[in-house]
Amino acid sequence: MEESPPATSDLAAEVAAIEWYHTMELAPGVTTRGWLDTRPVAPTVPFPPSLDGKRCLDVATFNGFWAFEMERRGAAEVVAIDVLDPLRWDWPVGSDQETIRIIGSRLAGGRGFEIARRALGSSVERLERSVYDLDPDDLGHFDVVYLGSLLVHLRDPVAALERIRSVCRDMLIVVDGIDLLLTLLLPWTPVARLDGKDRPWWWYSNAAGLGRLLEAGGFDVVEGPRRMFMPPGPGQPRARPSLRLLRSRQGREAILMALKGDPHAMAVARPRSGLQP
Ligand SMILES: C[S@@+](CC[C@H](N)C(=O)[O-])C[C@H]1O[C@@H](n2cnc3c(N)ncnc32)[C@H](O)[C@@H]1O
Known part of the structure; x- marks a missing residue:
């Protein structure tokens, strides 16, 4: 039986x-203070004109925004x-326990998804699975798969x-993080910058690199990758531009994030047929 949505005051407290x-x-006057605000991006994502009758998969759902968006469509x-246990994310060897606790705490064991699902009266089913374990014998096939901001992790x-x-x-x-500088400097050459230090942030491809990753994974790219920015949300402190910040890569990235958002690229791909296995 579906749970009924909580009263607005209870929801606001949760x-x-x-x-x-x-x-x-989630309800009139109750808006989550997200790290990002993906709402203005949603209308620009090239979903098929109608998802009527489609079976869809949202990979790495976090609070579920893209899953609810596909349901809405x-x-x-x-x-x-x-993956609700942050210890099971891809951490570089030797990552600090306190960093794991801090970065993992935003997921809150998946609680945000549950609150949102109930408030929206959604029927999305969330399953604890790693992307590495996706298997048609387990979950079947999906007409449309959305993959957001996971590949870099x-x-x-x-x-x-x-x-x-x-x-x-x-x-x-696919809508995933990219290295903006490498994208501007090398528009046609697929390359990636390796992070892999202390945090589950790994390969930052340029846009061409994202396209090449998709091909290497057995897809044909039919649209993009095109550059875009993922806007910061009300829950993210905004860096104020200063000379000190401009001196380091992290500082420059923080300024870009505050002014424009997180550099991403968007692409549509189709599974290449006739591949083994
Ligand atoms: C940056 S958030 C992306 C949220 C959402 N997909 C989006 O595009 O807005 C990263 C998410 O990846 C999940 N994650 C990390 N490793 C994963 C894995 N191996 N398989 C599936 N999800 C994973 C985390 O739990 C978190 O929900």
């Missing part, structure tokens, strides 16, 4: 009690997967894309 990644209006069924993005291909029947929409 929402205020945790940190949020996505900014979502008429999907017949939406499954969302996530993976040690092995090609293996992840191969697993996504195994469950993707028709269309993969």
